Amino acid sequence: MDDLTEQKTDWWKGGIIYQIYPRSFQDTTGSGTGDLAGIAQRLPYVASLGVDAIWISPFFTSPMKDFGYDVSDYCGIDPIFGTMEDFDWLIERAHELGLKVLIDLVLSHTSDQHPWFKESRSSRDNAKADWYVWADPKPDGTPPNNWLSIFGGSAWQWDARREQYYLHNFLTAQPDLNFHNPAVQNALLEVAKFWLEKGVDGFRLDTINFYFHDAQLRDNPALAPELRKSDTAPAVNPYNHQSHRYSKSQPENLAFLERFRQTIEPFGAVVVGEIGDSERGLELLEEYTGVPGRVQMSYVFDFLAGEDLPAGAIVEVFDRLNRIAPNSWPCWAMSNHDVMRHISRWNLSDQAAKAYATVLICLRGSVCLYQGEELGLPEAEIDFEDLRDPYGIEFWPEFKGRDGCRTPMVWDMGVNGGFSTAKPWLPVPHTHLQRTVVAQEADAQSMLHHYRWAIGLRRKHSALRRGNMTEMRAEGPVLSFRRSDDKQSLLIRANLSDQEAGGLNPWQVQIIEG
Structure with missing residues (x-):
């Protein structure tokens, strides 16, 4: 090719x-x-x-x-x-x-307004009854397990039509499809x-x-505090307390x-x-x-x-x-x-x-x-009164x-x-x-x-699109690595600081061929 x-x-x-x-x-x-x-x-x-x-x-x-x-x-x-x-x-x-x-x-x-979900929630025996994730409550009426929503609270929402809970990993208005079907x-x-x-x-x-x-x-197991990360959900969200x-x-x-x-x-x-x-x-x-x-x-x-x-x-x-x-x-x-x-x-x-x-x-x-x-x-x-995102409204400020x-x-x-x-x-x-x-x-x-x-x-430079990347290292604030393919080899050196380092000016990126 x-x-x-x-x-x-x-x-x-x-x-x-x-x-x-x-x-x-x-x-x-x-x-x-x-x-x-x-x-x-x-x-x-x-x-x-x-x-x-x-x-x-x-x-x-x-x-x-x-x-x-x-x-x-x-x-x-x-x-x-x-x-x-x-x-x-x-x-x-x-x-x-x-x-x-x-x-x-x-x-x-x-959406909970999708025709599939409207049909699914209408009864337990309709043609799309199993198109979403439905589950009976525990004997005490609580949700079937401890799963949490990224948008806060339980990932389960009670539905009176079927007298069951449905799963929503995000908003209650976003029921999860059942991919096992x-x-x-x-x-x-x-x-x-x-x-x-x-x-x-x-x-x-x-x-x-x-x-x-x-x-x-x-049930999802608990996650130790030192292992909790906030890259998928903000730190204030209890979602981070579980190993999903x-x-x-x-x-x-x-x-x-x-x-x-x-x-x-x-x-x-x-x-x-x-x-x-x-x-x-x-x-x-x-x-x-x-x-x-x-x-x-x-x-x-x-x-x-x-x-x-x-x-x-x-x-x-x-x-x-x-x-x-x-x-x-x-x-x-x-x-x-x-x-x-x-x-x-x-x-x-x-x-x-x-x-x-x-x-x-x-x-x-x-x-x-x-x-x-x-x-x-x-x-x-954005001022609170101008917010449109339900995620921000829930966890403000x-x-x-x-x-x-x-x-x-x-x-x-x-x-x-x-x-x-x-x-x-x-x-x-x-x-x-x-x-x-x-x-x-x-x-x-x-x-x-x-x-x-x-x-x-x-x-x-073809090496930057598809080439290998080797020799990556950090010497203080200076990042360096090599990109190479069968046509060329490039050495990239970047000073990621506001002070002179490694012979580079603050925030200077150097690209050297050969």
């Missing part, structure tokens, strides 16, 4: 994916909410970054209790985002510009085929390790992922999975992506959490990756729609943010960039939710940063208006131009 053919078929390997949160990208109707036509309108800008693909967060029909991650029709477009014709135009426009399109499939659960799997595979026939190039699979639950409904041994990440998932891959293979489609597991993330990465016939790539939360990311921590991540998941293909991200923007999370100056962006682009694996990251947008401060990373893109100095002529669904921070696309296009030293340069670097 020659290089050109390989890049066309395996474009994802070392590719860069730009995540679009549709509610906040571009409003074309004056509703205050972004839409599919707005995405299509702004695709030339995305293509100008040099990325390979876009990932669009959910736009399916939904009551919007969790802003699209509660789907009530997998094959419908929610009217707030437009029509199927708008989606067809978006696909056509993206492909004209050389961009692949991945869409966000939320398969682990539906083959009919459920078949229905979801048909959903994937529907969108592939519409022309999508692949999927981001939400919560890919949550599909199956333990059929015996065994039985409520997710079950071995039966592997066979379903193989079925999913067989379904998409004739279309040449790809998958990037989201693995949410603080204890076994890298182990699952190996199981899901390191074995042929499963999914091509997944991301874990190693760079999506923490108050800083020193050189030594990056080395530790890759040491564990090489030990636990040597055959895997990771997809790295520093920001997305679920976490505080990394500019604020790590308290980075512009100079520091540029250094981290360069390092990210040079690492082995694929990369996800989140809209506005290329502008250096910090986390937005210790955890402020995800709205701060979901505010609208800022395109220019027009009304609401050029996002909408109406009041936006989330406010546009004044601090963001200093970092608009138009302003940064005019400044050769801007964050935007730096991201374009870094992305171009990856496209220019």
